[in-house]
Amino acid sequence: MWRRDLPRRGVPRTPELDGEPGEDVQEPQCDFASWTLASSLTLRLIRGLECSLLNTSFEGKNLTLQTHSIQTLAFKLGCDFTGLALSSATLERVPQASVPHAMQFPAELTQNACRTRPRELRLICIYFFTDYFFQSINSSLLNNYVLGAQLSHGHVNNLSEPINISFWHNRSLEGYTATCVFWKEGASKDHWGVWSPEGCRTEQPSPSQVLCRCNHLSYFAVLMQLSPAPIPAELLVPLTYISLVGCSISVVASLLTILLHFQARKQGDSTTHIHMNLHASVLLLNVAFLLSPVLARAGAACTALAAILHFALLSCLTWMAIEGFNLYLLLVRVYNIYIRRYMLKLCAVGWGVPALLVLLLLIDQNSVYGPHTIPLFDSRGNGTGFQNNSICWVRSPWVHNILVMGYGGLTSLFNLVVLAWALRAVRRLRAQEKVPGTRACRDSVTVLGLTMLLGTTWALAFFSFGVFLLPQLFLFTIFNSLYGFFLFLWFCSQRCRSEAEVEAEMEAFSSSQTMP
Numbered sequence: 001m002w003r004r005d006l007p008r009r010g011v012p013r014t015p016e017l018d019g020e021p022g023e024d025v026q027e028p029q030c031d032f033a034s035w036t037l038a039s040s041l042t043l044r045l046i047r048g049l050e051c052s053l054l055n056t057s058f059e060g061k062n063l064t065l066q067t068h069s070i071q072t073l074a075f076k077l078g079c080d081f082t083g084l085a086l087s088s089a090t091l092e093r094v095p096q097a098s099v100p101h102a103m104q105f106p107a108e109l110t111q112n113a114c115r116t117r118p119r120e121l122r123l124i125c126i127y128f129f130t131d132y133f134f135q136s137i138n139s140s141l142l143n144n145y146v147l148g149a150q151l152s153h154g155h156v157n158n159l160s161e162p163i164n165i166s167f168w169h170n171r172s173l174e175g176y177t178a179t180c181v182f183w184k185e186g187a188s189k190d191h192w193g194v195w196s197p198e199g200c201r202t203e204q205p206s207p208s209q210v211l212c213r214c215n216h217l218s219y220f221a222v223l224m225q226l227s228p229a230p231i232p233a234e235l236l237v238p239l240t241y242i243s244l245v246g247c248s249i250s251v252v253a254s255l256l257t258i259l260l261h262f263q264a265r266k267q268g269d270s271t272t273h274i275h276m277n278l279h280a281s282v283l284l285l286n287v288a289f290l291l292s293p294v295l296a297r298a299g300a301a302c303t304a305l306a307a308i309l310h311f312a313l314l315s316c317l318t319w320m321a322i323e324g325f326n327l328y329l330l331l332v333r334v335y336n337i338y339i340r341r342y343m344l345k346l347c348a349v350g351w352g353v354p355a356l357l358v359l360l361l362l363i364d365q366n367s368v369y370g371p372h373t374i375p376l377f378d379s380r381g382n383g384t385g386f387q388n389n390s391i392c393w394v395r396s397p398w399v400h401n402i403l404v405m406g407y408g409g410l411t412s413l414f415n416l417v418v419l420a421w422a423l424r425a426v427r428r429l430r431a432q433e434k435v436p437g438t439r440a441c442r443d444s445v446t447v448l449g450l451t452m453l454l455g456t457t458w459a460l461a462f463f464s465f466g467v468f469l470l471p472q473l474f475l476f477t478i479f480n481s482l483y484g485f486f487l488f489l490w491f492c493s494q495r496c497r498s499e500a501e502v503e504a505e506m507e508a509f510s511s512s513q514t515m516p
Helices: 032-036 041-055 107-114 233-264 270-291 300-332 342-364 397-433 437-453 456-463 466-481 483-514
Strands: 062-066 070-077 084-087 101-105 121-128 146-151 163-168 176-185 193-196 200-206 209-214 219-226 369-378 385-394
Touching: 041 070, 041 121, 101 121, 101 146, 107 121, 107 146, 146 163, 176 200, 176 209, 209 219, 233 270, 233 466, 233 483, 270 300, 270 342, 270 483, 300 342, 300 369, 300 385, 300 397, 342 397, 385 397, 397 437, 397 456, 437 456, 437 483, 456 466, 466 483
Parallel strands: none
Antiparallel strands: 062 070, 070 121, 084 101, 101 163, 121 146, 146 219, 163 209, 176 193, 176 219, 200 209, 200 385, 369 385
């Protein structure tokens, strides 16, 4: 049950730590020496403001102070705290604060602090109507609002009942992803913090409101990022089932393929080894993808999993390109041309290049990976409901554009060219041999297998716009979640063909031996 305390402007007094006996004097709630030693000027200013509010004495229960771009509130709380709801509609308006906002604090807020039996608790709220103090790379905040709160006597986190922060707006969010974030101090080399979505859940009850549900106190805002059109929420369940079933089948198929390869105990040629490395990368990709939604709220574990998922995707794309390169050598350079340490060089490219790229990103910007929000639009009912789904993935737009879409685009383009070359070569050879219709059917199956082997279905990712969005979602999900299974079918067909050729050679040899 929420209790609404209307703020009353108190009369501030300078804190006097040496009061008369029996006088209720507010104890200092922060160390003034600590913030004066802070390396960032912005951090020193904000810490100084927080300390002043936490240690200022005032009459009554509430104190409100404001400037043209900052509004501060201080509340005296007791251990009988039952909740607090604040709304800009009940506060004195700041000229820059033309769009309403609200914060709701649960009764659980003071439970941990009350265990130490403090003489008095102090809750401060600081509203910034500018993002000047919270500069971050490639970030745009909704309304440029930053709403912060802090409780005296320790940090508040891991609340079972979340703190609700509402941001209203009068702009269209079409083409943007709205993500609730908090300011994470010390997570950036260039600034005194970065925006992070950890511990916050984003909801959009209406087109004009973003609701943040966070389990800790900090400075909060809504991060706006350019995004593709939101996915209809009613498609989430079928797409999720397709992904789970397809990726699970691919995991089993990839494992079975690798086990069958080792069970055969054959040395194998370079082509077979390339196939096995591709299977290994697909196996890692599917396992990481299946774990991604589960660990979306796991903090550092989510960051690590997002980096592994990105590495697995880059490795998978690289081995697809290596498949295309090897096929080009087989078709164009027909004769066996020896390349020294061929597989070692290919493994250095297939595994080493993706690992190097991911490590460089982790060293340069550790905030590149983490929870990634997928916007969902609920088109049922009145069509005004929004919600978000999170996975562990790349959070930086430029990294996604260059090292996901760009990398995948180059791979798909290269393999499409190789596939066209292969089709042309097969057609020319069959035209010379004048093969019957049954052989032409086998060639069609071969071409289909090459299409899946080279991963050309990943090119569907570039059709996620307009009328192509919904068909692309299902086709991309079906084909690429079952990619490991299709590779398994190709492996089985090639193995059967190899065994049939061996049997034919043995029969020919036997017949030649029996001839007089």
